[in-house]
Amino acid sequence: MAGVNRGRQDWPTARTADRHALYTAAVQAPAADARQFARWHRQLTGRPLRRLREDFCGTAALAAAFVRQHPEATAVGVDRDRDTLAWARSHTLAALHPAERARLQLRCGDVRTVRTAPVQMVVACNFSYMVFHTRAELREYLRACRRALQPGGVLLLDSWGGGLVHRPCVERHRSHGFDWLWHQRRFDPVTHRIDCRIHFRFRDGSALDDAFVYDWRLWMLPELRELFAEAGFDGVHVRQEVVSPRTGLGTGRFRRVDRGRADPTWHAYVVGQRGRR
Ligand SMILES: C[S@@+](CC[C@H](N)C(=O)[O-])C[C@H]1O[C@@H](n2cnc3c(N)ncnc32)[C@H](O)[C@@H]1O
Structure with a gap:
């Protein structure tokens, strides 16, 4: 995948990562x-x-x-x-x-x-x-x-x-050289407005928070x-x-x-x- 390196020595960090490639x-x-x-x-x-x-x-x-x-x-x-x-x-x-x-x-x-x-x-x-x-x-x-x-x-x-979508949660997923977090931050049952975010965590301990932020109606x-x-x-x-x-x-x-x-x-x-x- 372009911009996401496969070799351990090339693992992305918050400083080097390309959020679209991630x-x-x-x-x-x-x-x-x-x-x-x-x-x-x-x-x-x-x-x-x-x-x-x-x-x-x-x-x-x-x-x-x-x-x-x-x-x-x-x-x-x-x-x-x-x-x-x-x-x-x-x-x-x-x-x-x-x-x-x-x-x-x-x-x-x-x-x-x-x-x-x-x-x-x-x-x-x-x-x-x-x-x-x-x-x-x-x-x-x-x-x-x-x-x-x-x-x-x-x-x-x-x-x-599904029922779980209405609850705040953070799901952590492993990918090549980094983890990505799906964060359901807030859900309003009256409007069905939902605030979702994607964050990234890197093997060197660095982080890219709120790399993508979505203000959606579910x-x-x-x-x-x-x-x-x-x-x-x-x-x-x-x-x-x-x-x-x-x-x-x-x-x-x-x-x-x-x-x-x-x-x-x-x-x-x-x-x-x-x-x-
Ligand atoms: C969640 S990303 C989707 C990326 C890709 N389609 C995918 O499957 O992962 C949402 C994209 O929609 C674009 N977008 C939002 N509102 C739009 C609109 N009214 N017309 C065209 N593009 C829009 C944003 O610029 C953004 O690139």
């Missing part, structure tokens, strides 16, 4: 996600996925993994943060073969207003749409996604929840399904992550469900399709 190594699995989304697209439409829009793309890791997977795959990544997109150009895109790079476009803009060529799938990962705090804002975004899709195109948003699955329908999506459904009965942990496999499992924490995708008209 984030990508810690919380993303872009190649596996790109394969999974292509499989779901084929299941739903009977067609191979060749045109993808990654909203809130950040470092554009998913869009890059997607263009790597097929010589005809094209992607557009949308984010409003110029500095993060500059990082994506100098790291993620720079690591691509020129032929792959030519098939990946980055657009700086707001996901609600940016205009892009029609795609077969729009995807927003790692709960980024939770920056929208009102139904009106989220519905406006979902309508923009529908406009961005070809007829029959698919929208995927991920979601997480949207619930029934609200998301209703808003998808209000924005004009058909076939709206949920795919919930299968939990291993042995470890109690998510397996990375998702199953379409009409009735979900009330795990203490769960991860799911909400899926909707633009009609053929």
Whole structure:
């Protein structure tokens, strides 16, 4: 992973670390996600996925993994943060073969207003749409996604929840040469406003606190399904992550469900399709 060294002598420290490289190594699995989304697209439409829009793309890791997977795959990544997109150009895109790079476009803009060529799938990962705090804002975004899709195109948003999500907590995860902490700092049951942060801890004892800070509304699955329908999506459904009965942990496999499992924490995708008209 760019910027995260593998050798013990090169382990990052708070002084040398690149927070985008740490984030990508810690919380993303872009190649596996790109394969999974292509499989779901084929299941739903009977067609191979060749045109993808990654909203809130950040470092554009998913869009890059997607263009790597097929010589005809094209992607557009949308984010409003110029500095993060500059990082994506100098790291993620720079690591691509020129032929792959030519098939990946980055657009700086707001996901609600940016205009892009029609795609077969729009995807927003790692709960980024939770920056929208009102139904009106989220519905406006979902309508923009529908406009961005070809007829029959698919929208995927991920979601997480469960009783434990309402409690303050810090989960520590080990990664290559560093640990990362997922910190649920505050949750308000009235507004569903949630304050989440990512911190990093390094092997030399140094720390990078509040490397990423999120002020989100924790949207619930029934609200998301209703808003998808209000924005004009058909076939709206949920795919919930299968939990291993042995470890109690998510397996990375998702199953379409009409009735979900009330795990203490769960991860799911909400899926909707633009009609053929
Ligand atoms: C949690 S990061 C997501 C990074 C990546 N998509 C992932 O899966 O890990 C959220 C990103 O959304 C961007 N963002 C927030 N609001 C936005 C908006 N209205 N339009 C476009 N980008 C936005 C931020 O600049 C940031 O890069």
